[in-house]
Amino acid sequence: xxxxxxxxxxxxxxxxxxxxxxxxxxxxxxxxxxxxxxxxxxxxxxxxxxxxxxxxxxxxxxxxxxxxxxxxxxxxxxxxxxxxxxxxxxxxxxxxxxxxxxxxxxxxxxxxxxxxxxxxxxxxxxxxxxxxxxxxxxxxxxxxxxxxxxxxxxxxxxxxxxxxxxxxxxxxxxxxxxxxxxxxxxxxxxxxxxxxxxxxxxxxxxxxxxxxxxxxxxxxxxxxxxxxxxxxxxxxxxxxxxxxxxxxxxxxxxxxxxxxxxxxxxxxxxxxxxxxxxxxxxxxxxxxxxxxxxxxxxxxxxxxxxxxxxxxxxxxxxxxxxxxxxxxxxxxxxxxxxxxxxxxxxxxxxxxxxxxxxxxxxxxxxxxxxxxxxxxxxxx
Numbered sequence: 562x563x564x565x566x567x568x569x570x571x572x573x574x575x576x577x578x579x580x581x582x583x584x585x586x587x588x589x590x591x592x593x594x595x596x597x598x599x600x601x602x603x604x605x606x607x608x609x610x611x612x613x614x615x616x617x618x619x620x621x622x623x624x625x626x627x628x629x630x631x632x633x634x635x636x637x638x639x640x641x642x643x644x645x646x647x648x649x650x651x652x653x654x655x656x657x658x659x660x661x662x663x664x665x666x667x668x669x670x671x672x673x674x675x676x677x678x679x680x681x682x683x684x685x686x687x688x689x690x691x692x693x694x695x696x697x698x699x700x701x702x703x704x705x706x707x708x709x710x711x712x713x714x715x716x717x718x719x720x721x722x723x724x725x726x727x728x729x730x731x732x733x734x735x736x737x738x739x740x741x742x743x744x745x746x747x748x749x750x751x752x753x754x755x756x757x758x759x760x761x762x763x764x765x766x767x768x769x770x771x772x773x774x775x776x777x778x779x780x781x782x783x784x785x786x787x788x789x790x791x792x793x794x795x796x797x798x799x800x801x802x803x804x805x806x807x808x809x810x811x812x813x814x815x816x817x818x819x820x821x822x823x824x825x826x827x828x829x830x831x832x833x834x835x836x837x838x839x840x841x842x843x844x845x846x847x848x849x850x851x852x853x854x855x856x857x858x859x860x861x862x863x864x865x866x867x868x869x870x871x872x873x874x875x876x877x878x879x880x881x882x883x884x885x886x887x888x889x890x891x892x893x894x895x896x897x898x899x900x901x902x903x904x905x906x907x908x909x910x911x912x913x914x915x916x917x918x919x920x921x922x923x924x925x926x927x928x929x930x931x932x933x934x935x936x937x938x939x940x941x
Contacts, residue, residue: 583618583737587611587705588652590625590643592660592685597626599685600658603698610702617730618737623652629659636663636673636682637925643680648841653736654708656701657682665926672700674707675929676769677851679844681708709733709765735762739843755846766851767858770929775859776866776912778927782826785915786863786908790871793904794879797887803903804888804896811902818906819864822913823856829917830924832856855928860909867908872901 589604591597604624611620629642639659647655663670663684671687674680681704688696709732738758756763776783793799803811827833832852836845875884881892888896916924 583734585618585620585654585733585737586652587620587622588625588647588650588655589622590627590629590646590655590657592628593626594660599693599697603694603701606698607701611705616733618733623650632661634661635922636665637922639682640673640675640678640680644678647679648844651840654679654705656704658685660685662686672704674704676708677766677848677929679708731761732765735759752846755843756850759847763847763851767854770855772855772858773862775856775927776863779916779919779924781918782912782915786867786912789911790867790904790908793907794871794875799904800884800887800900803900806903811899814903814906815864818909819857819860822909823860825913826856826916826924827852830921832928852928863912864905864909868901868905871904872897875900
């Protein structure tokens, strides 16, 4: 007959059941050939490096040998292929070591990070020929730090370093938490439970995307918006509509234009992800919310910039007499503001048409403004 556990043993077992250690699965994807030879040992050591940081989670690495894409390939294609691999393997995060050069636009970079996808990519040739193994090991550790939104700054004893470690621990705890599915009538609560249960992680994903830079990366959309805004400034019918529309109508027009343009960008370029497996729904929901928030903030930033530009241009080019002749009454500053408000809505919709002409690669680079070091960061 098996002996009953002692009280300390029972208490310890109960405590372990009550406070299970969160588990993070990190997939390490390497290309066959030299990349595999260099990375194989480093992948097993990476988990120990991460455990040594004491971030409140257990790390498990899984090595996968896969070229992902046939060369030549764009960096966005590598990230998309790695994302599909991550979902298929049910990993939490993924890092890719490729033997291909990486580029953002025409600029070469040695690494690329997309927290929204949960994927980081390192180019092995860009790390040089000397001391390759320690360089790669340090690079992979930094990339994991950037994936959880703290820029890899886990070292240091200052207040900022402690704050970053606390933020990183919170993000990792949320990342390792599986949201329980809700059956039957309560299933509609699953989405808000995922969003609010992983709020810190979601905010970090959106912040890493730098959504306020979105419009600057969509040149055709920006050009179309400026052209539409210029048309509104020289059309007397637009003047009269803006003058007679109340604040409520102008506000609704703003909301409608931002929502329409955001939806058009997401749908036209396939930025919405679908869950093929119930286990993946948490990740897919967070990805889609981060994408939607990024695009909405980016388009709202574009709207605000258009408003200011149109208002300044109207004040400069449209004299009060010219505007008054079109409106049929004396002109005040409020009339210029209403004209800029309504024209910015039209210009934003025009931007949606321009965004439809952008390539999928350009939109993905703009929407997921992944961290990259380019030539600015030098490896020591």
